[in-house]
Amino acid sequence: MRILKMQSKFLDVFLESLNKFGNLYGPTYKNKVLSYDRLANISDLVLTDEHPMIPIKKLFHPMKFTMLHFNEMGFTPDYSTIEKRVILGVHPCEIHSLLILDSVFMREPMDPYYAQLRQNSAIIGFSCLPTENSLCFSTDTDIVEEGFDLFFVNLGEYFLVWVGSSLGHDMIYEREEFFDKNVTHDDIQEYVEWRQKKNKMFKKSFEFDSMPDIMELSYESEIWEEFAKICLSCGQCSMVCPTCNCYSVTDVFDVTNEQIGRRDRNWDSCMYVDYSLVAGGHNFRASRGNRLKLWYGHKLKTFGKDYGRPGCVGCGRCVDSCPVDINVLTISEALTTKEVPEK
Amino acid sequence: MTLIETVENPFKPKAARIVRHYDLIKDHRFFQIRHIDMAKAMSFSYNPGQFIMLSIPGVGECPFSISSTPSRPGILELGVRRVGKLTESLFQKRDNEVVYIRGPYGNGFKLDKMVDKDLIIVAGGLGVIPLRSILYYALDNRDQFKRVFFLYGARTPNEFLFKTEFFQLKNRKDIECLYTVDKSDAEWPHATGVVTKLFKNLPEIDPSETTAVVVGPPVMYKFVIDEFLKLKIPKNLIQLSLERRMKCGIGKCGHCAIEHLYTCMDGPVFTYWDTLHFRELI
Ligand SMILES: Cc1cc2nc3c(=O)[nH]c(=O)nc-3n(C[C@H](O)[C@H](O)[C@H](O)COP(=O)(O)OP(=O)(O)OC[C@H]3O[C@@H](n4cnc5c(N)ncnc54)[C@H](O)[C@@H]3O)c2cc1C
Ligand code: SF4
Ligand code: SF4
Ligand code: FES
Numbered sequence: 094m095r096i097l098k099m100q101s102k103f104l105d106v107f108l109e110s111l112n113k114f115g116n117l118y119g120p121t122y123k124n125k126v127l128s129y130d131r132l133a134n135i136s137d138l139v140l141t142d143e144h145p146m147i148p149i150k151k152l153f154h155p156m157k158f159t160m161l162h163f164n165e166m167g168f169t170p171d172y173s174t175i176e177k178r179v180i181l182g183v184h185p186c187e188i189h190s191l192l193i194l195d196s197v198f199m200r201e202p203m204d205p206y207y208a209q210l211r212q213n214s215a216i217i218g219f220s221c222l223p224t225e226n227s228l229c230f231s232t233d234t235d236i237v238e239e240g241f242d243l244f245f246v247n248l249g250e251y252f253l254v255w256v257g258s259s260l261g262h263d264m265i266y267e268r269e270e271f272f273d274k275n276v277t278h279d280d281i282q283e284y285v286e287w288r289q290k291k292n293k294m295f296k297k298s299f300e301f302d303s304m305p306d307i308m309e310l311s312y313e314s315e316i317w318e319e320f321a322k323i324c325l326s327c328g329q330c331s332m333v334c335p336t337c338n339c340y341s342v343t344d345v346f347d348v349t350n351e352q353i354g355r356r357d358r359n360w361d362s363c364m365y366v367d368y369s370l371v372a373g374g375h376n377f378r379a380s381r382g383n384r385l386k387l388w389y390g391h392k393l394k395t396f397g398k399d400y401g402r403p404g405c406v407g408c409g410r411c412v413d414s415c416p417v418d419i420n421v422l423t424i425s426e427a428l429t430t431k432e433v434p435e436k
Numbered sequence: 437m438t439l440i441e442t443v444e445n446p447f448k449p450k451a452a453r454i455v456r457h458y459d460l461i462k463d464h465r466f467f468q469i470r471h472i473d474m475a476k477a478m479s480f481s482y483n484p485g486q487f488i489m490l491s492i493p494g495v496g497e498c499p500f501s502i503s504s505t506p507s508r509p510g511i512l513e514l515g516v517r518r519v520g521k522l523t524e525s526l527f528q529k530r531d532n533e534v535v536y537i538r539g540p541y542g543n544g545f546k547l548d549k550m551v552d553k554d555l556i557i558v559a560g561g562l563g564v565i566p567l568r569s570i571l572y573y574a575l576d577n578r579d580q581f582k583r584v585f586f587l588y589g590a591r592t593p594n595e596f597l598f599k600t601e602f603f604q605l606k607n608r609k610d611i612e613c614l615y616t617v618d619k620s621d622a623e624w625p626h627a628t629g630v631v632t633k634l635f636k637n638l639p640e641i642d643p644s645e646t647t648a649v650v651v652g653p654p655v656m657y658k659f660v661i662d663e664f665l666k667l668k669i670p671k672n673l674i675q676l677s678l679e680r681r682m683k684c685g686i687g688k689c690g691h692c693a694i695e696h697l698y699t700c701m702d703g704p705v706f707t708y709w710d711t712l713h714f715r716e717l718i
Contacts, residue, residue, distance in 0.1 A: 160447055161445075161447060161448060163493040163494070164493075167449075167450075167451050167536065168448050168449055168491075168493070168536060169448075170445045170447070170448055197687065197688060198688060200687060202444075202446040202686050203446075204446075204688050205444070205445045205446070205447075338688070338690055339689060339690030339691065340683070340688075340689050340690070341683055341689070341691075342496070342497065342683050342684070342689070343496070344493065344494045344495060344496050344497075345494075346494045351494075354493065354494050356447075356497075361689075361690075361691070363690065363693070387693060387695070390695055390696065391693075391696070394695075394696070395695065395696035
């Protein structure tokens, strides 16, 4: 992969120039909450180590959108959410989460909404340093090798820029004057030191690699019931987890006409009580314990039949968000030590 | 912006006409439907054990097993129990009205493992709806199977589905049909008792030359599978079909997940062997 060097002072001008390739999106403050959104100005972009509260999945698997319209003639797809976009400031764990979502939505038959949003979006990755609850070192998602068009590593005075796609190459080519092809031995040395420094900054870790076996052996563990007793079934964990993809579908009639309307898709969570109800009211996953097992099974054991890795990318959001401290750390610790952590 | 408007959208259901319908029993209705696009109707190919997603605009979309056999193309048959919003609205539809369908989905029964062997089909209650597909498939391709046994149990004679059809099958020499109801009445001409009781009426079978399929209410599986195991039928040659809530049918929405499997793609047909590895399955 090609690596280039760019002086930090060029960053804003370069990023702004990318609007030639699509509307600019990135982390920005909306009502004091950091979130991925359309950037009116490049100055609205917030490059920080914090993750936006709602992960990047919202730009590809929107929280709510119209899939189809219907009338007397039948159904027609609505692709109005699809536009050319350049998404700036994407952290490594977020890029990993998209690769995992790809394995669901891009698998045949492809989801045409996700696929087209993906095909029309450039990913401009940015390095970050661990925050309080970052776990990506444990989950091996702290660096990325694929899934971006450009990736910027911030080394203070300058950035090292990885070119990950032919589109990324085109972007560089447009503003060649900003980039230095001579990446020296010293630059690489500085990068190596940066990584070593970063690796030492993680405050929290867990045994991700042994979790599939521990989960398997703990299927009958009463630990699950202990967590189930306190889980509120609020679904917050599914909203913030970048690799939760479940959704629900609802038809809505137009207020003015009983013949026309739309079919919407909305995020859903397997933590909600009615998630697995089938006809006749038989609920296959009635107990909270079973729902937690499904959730954590996907994050820590297996995710989909044909995909290699469990779904957790170590972003730490479940640690930040769960009101009763059920998260990958407390679950993995409890299953390993067989003790429910004291609150 | 040039979007791929031509992209195949797997969520877009196609119009189909209700050709004919009649009530099987109270709150259970039989529907024959056909794609309005005749080319689509004739080319729609599926396997016994697969299902479709049926939409009524404004009401929603639900999975239904295909009850007809692919050996009789053109028309799709469904058996629907009235339980809620969508099924209620479907029951309001008259012949020649339009519904929307997409599919077929799911894996279906593993026919390649079933041919050239004896076949035991065991249905409980509504489970007979998907099994009717494999039943007629076997009869239409009778030379591909050795002996065929069809065991069907309902709760009462009034809840016995496809009564006329299935009673007539009794006259055929190339299939052994055994019927039972949990609670019989004076007119009921067949056995009384749970479906597992019918096993004693089966002739000697060679377990290495036999496959079995079972579909019924969750409580039934354990007991029927015990009978299959007593007959020494290999665990990977016992197939069953599982119902989970489904919103998409194509492995995207997550609703049908069992551990790391999506019932809509990896199922709904599983072998008993599969279910032993996935604890949540039955
Ligand atoms: C693979 C498969 C094959 C099926 N085959 C048949 C069939 O051949 N005949 C038949 O009558 N039924 C079949 N079903 C069940 C059928 O899909 C449900 O009865 C139907 O979705 C209920 O919709 P409703 O709007 O009428 O009910 P609702 O008003 O939505 O609810 C009534 C009840 O149905 C449950 N329910 C809601 N949505 C679903 C859903 N998507 N799937 C299952 N249960 C749901 C609710 O929890 C509630 O208990 C099948 C289900 C699956 C998964
Ligand atoms: S685990 Fe926590 S965040 Fe998730 S549903 Fe339960 S209480 Fe809510
Ligand atoms: S399980 Fe928790 S840490 Fe892992 S990706 Fe989901 S929210 Fe992030
Ligand atoms: S029904 Fe949506 S994933 Fe199976």
